[in-house]
Every structure is written in structure tokens, then in C-alpha cells.
Amino acid sequence: xxxGAIRRYFGGLSRTxxxxxxxxxxxxxxxxxxxxxxxxxxxxxxxxxxxIVGLVDGFAQATQNxxxxxxxxxxxxxxxxxxxxxxxxxxxxxxxxxxxxATVWEVLLGARVLDRLGAGAxxxxxxxxxxxxxxxxxxxxxxxxxxxxxxxxxxLGPLLAVFLLYSLHVGIRSVFYLAIIPGLLAFCMVLFVxxxxxxxxxxxxxxxxxxxFPAVYWKYLLVTALFGLGNSSNAFLILRTQDxxxxxxxxxxxxxxxxxxxxxxxxxxxxxxxxxxxxNVLLVSFIVFLITYLGFALTQNGVLIxxxxxxxxxxxxxxxxxxxxxxxxxxxxxxxxxxIGWYNTTLGLLQLVASVIAGVLxxxxxxxxxxxxxAAFAVVGIAALTLMFWGTRxxxxxxAV
Numbered sequence: 033x034x035x036g037a038i039r040r041y042f043g044g045l046s047r048t049x050x051x052x053x054x055x056x057x058x059x060x061x062x063x064x065x066x067x068x069x070x071x072x073x074x075x076x077x078x079x080x081x082x083x084i085v086g087l088v089d090g091f092a093q094a095t096q097n098x099x100x101x102x103x104x105x106x107x108x109x110x111x112x113x114x115x116x117x118x119x120x121x122x123x124x125x126x127x128x129x130x131x132x133x134a135t136v137w138e139v140l141l142g143a144r145v146l147d148r149l150g151a152g153a154x155x156x157x158x159x160x161x162x163x164x165x166x167x168x169x170x171x172x173x174x175x176x177x178x179x180x181x182x183x184x185x186x187x188l189g190p191l192l193a194v195f196l197l198y199s200l201h202v203g204i205r206s207v208f209y210l211a212i213i214p215g216l217l218a219f220c221m222v223l224f225v226x227x228x229x230x231x232x233x234x235x236x237x238x239x240x241x242x243x244x245f246p247a248v249y250w251k252y253l254l255v256t257a258l259f260g261l262g263n264s265s266n267a268f269l270i271l272r273t274q275d276x277x278x279x280x281x282x283x284x285x286x287x288x289x290x291x292x293x294x295x296x297x298x299x300x301x302x303x304x305x306x307x308x309x310x311x312n313v314l315l316v317s318f319i320v321f322l323i324t325y326l327g328f329a330l331t332q333n334g335v336l337i338x339x340x341x342x343x344x345x346x347x348x349x350x351x352x353x354x355x356x357x358x359x360x361x362x363x364x365x366x367x368x369x370x371x372i373g374w375y376n377t378t379l380g381l382l383q384l385v386a387s388v389i390a391g392v393l394x395x396x397x398x399x400x401x402x403x404x405x406x407a408a409f410a411v412v413g414i415a416a417l418t419l420m421f422w423g424t425r426x427x428x429x430x431x432a433v
Contacts, residue, residue, distance in 0.1 A: 176302020
């Protein structure tokens with residue numbers, strides 16, 4: 033009976049879905065074994081300030097999100113997904129050791145942008161390959177499963193960093209050099225994907241025909257933009273944890289636990305989206321964000337900060353799963369790739385703005401100000417989501433995602 037339940041739970045998923053789940057696992061191990069040490073490397077090794085941390089991570093994430101749209105356009109025009117995805121995985125892998133070679137923050141910025149360029153280039157064709165490998169009814173679960181691999185890698189990556197730094201006592205630069213190994217393993221996973229002639233457009237591309245999008249999509253994009261103004265880099269959560277006196281080793285372990293929670297909630301979030309629609313799941317993710325940022329602003333207790341950080345994993349897992357899926361199904365199928373492209377572009381640009389503002393607040397106003405600022409825009413986002421979709425018939429959203 034248990035075996036039958038498992039088969040039903042994962043029913044309708046394909047070999048391609050599982051290959052990309054493992055690719056996301058390895059690529060995120062490669063990325064996340066570096067992410068919690070990046071702000072420390074910047075501030076302690078390269079002697080950069082908080083504003084530089086915000087600039088580096090905000091610019092990198094903006095690059096990733098914006099490039100997704102253009103890679104989606106290229107993928108649709110060529111009708112070839114796999115080569116673009118492979119190139120993205122390879123570029124992201126080889127950029128990791130380049131970061132470790134940096135002696136000034138400007139060089140690290142260049143390598144970090146190259147890393148996110150690869151991540152952005154691979155995302156749209158990867159999503160299109162996953163989407164075309166399952167039927168419409170199972171797409172939420174397919175992306176939820178890929179999210180499990182992504183977030184599981186984000187959990188294991190920091191643990192690997194702790195093992196390297198504190199058990200093997202390797203230098204912090206060596207962690208960057210070794211990160212190329214799981215990155216290349218991700219590349220190898222994609223080599224085994226069999227690409228079929230595309231029946232589904234790339235999940236993200238830049239479509240300049242803006243007037244073709246329905247009003248409900250623009251409402252959603254406005255909600256995303258308002259919330260995104262306060263959604264700065266997670267690097268500030270790491271810096272705040274360090275700031276109150278939590279040792280680096282424990283900070284990395286807390287970050288790993290945060291990613292574990294995100295991994296565990298990803299697939300159930302996809303299932304809930306398929307059953308209930310995305311609006312309620314999105315609202316819950318905003319509320320989790322608000323509680324976390326208020327907690328980080330109001331307390332300097334290490335145990336409470338750890339609890340809030342781990343709790344924040346619920347936001348990470350839910351928002352990553354629901355965001356693109358909700359946007360893609362608020363537009364007609366013919367405009368789906370463009371809808372995701374503009375969603376990603378909006379998210380990236382606003383995160384850049386939020387991270388730069390957060391960096392200035394960190395350096396010039398106070399560390400708690402970063403989180404009050406984020407919490408304020410979370411309230412704005414919650415209000416906008418509630419008001420703009422108030423009265424919208426459930427049939428328009430339920431089952432659309």
C-alpha cells in the first residue's frame with residue numbers, strides 16, 4: 033500500500049524531471065557551498081562594506097533573472113533547449129574557482145556575475161524541457177520535484193563547506209576551487225537528457241508585445257514589484273547572524289537548516305498549487321517573510337535568530353515554486369514564456385534595487401534598518417495581493433496554476 037501511495041505521489045513525472053532534479057542538486061551544492069561564505073569572504077578577506085555585499089549579490093541575481101528571459105527567447109527561436117542548458121551549466125561551474133582567485137571585490141563581482149549568467153542562461157531551456165516532459169496536470173509537481181533537488185543541494189552545500197573548513201581545515205579560497213566538481217557533475221546529468229522536438233515554449237523569454245498580456249497578469253506583476261522592493265539578498269541574513277556573535281561554523285549550519293526546510297516544502301507547495309491555485313500559497317509565503325524580517329529586526333538573541341532563519345526556509349521553498357508557476361498560468365499559453373520572462377526581469381531588477389538600498393541602510397543607518405525596510409514592503413505586498421485579487425473569481429486562479 034505504501035509503495036502504491038508513493039507511485040501515485042510521483043505519478044506522471046518523467047526521466048527528464050528526475051535528471052534535472054539531480055542536475056539542480058549538484059549545481060546548488062556547487063553554488064551553496066559558497067553562498068554562506070561569500071559575504072564573509074567579501075567583508076573579512078577583501079575588506080568590503082555592507083553596501084558592496086548588497087551590490088555584488090543584487091547585481092548577480094538581477095543578471096540571472098534578466099538573462100533567463102533572453103535565453104528563453106533564443107531557446108524558442110532555435111527550438112533547441114539542451115545545448116543552451118548545457119552551456120549554462122558549464123559556465124556556472126567554471127566561474128566558481130575564478131571567485132576564489134579574486135584579490136579585490138571588483139574581480140569577485142565579475143566572476144559572480146559570470147556564475148549567475150550561466151545560471152540564468154540554463155534556466156529557461158531547462159524549465160521548457162521539464163514542462164514538455166509531463167502533461168499539464170503534473171507540471172506543478174514536476175517543478176516542485178526539481179525544487180526539491182535545488183533546495184536539497186542548497187542544504188548539502190553549506191554542510192560540505194563546514195566539513196571542508198572545519199574538519200579538513202582547507203583555506204576559504206580552496207572552497208571556491210573545489211566547488212567546480214559538483215558543478216561539472218550537474219553538467220554531466222544534463223548530458224543524459226533526451227531532448228524531444230519542443231511542444232512547449234520556453235518557460236521564460238522577453239516578449240516586447242506588452243499589450244497582449246491580460247490585466248490580471250499586470251496586477252500580479254505589480255504585487256511582485258511592490259513586495260520585491262524589500263526583498264534584498266539573503267546575504268544580509270547571514271551578515272546579521274554573524275553580527276550578533278554567532279560563529280561562522282554555526283552560521284553556515286543554520287543556513288543549511290534553512291535550505292533543508294525550503295527543500296522539504298518545495299514539492300508539497302507544488303502539489304498545493306495544483307490543487308488550490310497559487311494565490312493562497314503566495315500569500316502565506318509573504319506572511320512568512322514578514323514574520324522573519326520583523327524577527328531579525330527586533331532580536332539579537334542567537335537562538336531566536338537561528339529559529340527565524342530556519343523558519344524563513346518556508347518562504348524560500350514556497351515562493352520559488354509558486355512565483356513562476358503563478359505568472360505562467362495567468363497568461364494565455366501562447367504568451368506563457370513572455371509572461372515568465374517579464375516576471376523574472378521584474379524580480380531581478382527589484383532585488384537589485386532592494387539589495388543596494390539594504391547595503392546603504394546597513395552601512396549608514398543601522399543593521400536592524402535593513403529588516404524593518406524589508407518588513408514594511410512585505411506589508412505593502414500582502415495588502416496589494418489581497419486588494420488587487422479581492423473579488424477575482426476563484427475559477428480564474430484555481431486550477432490555473
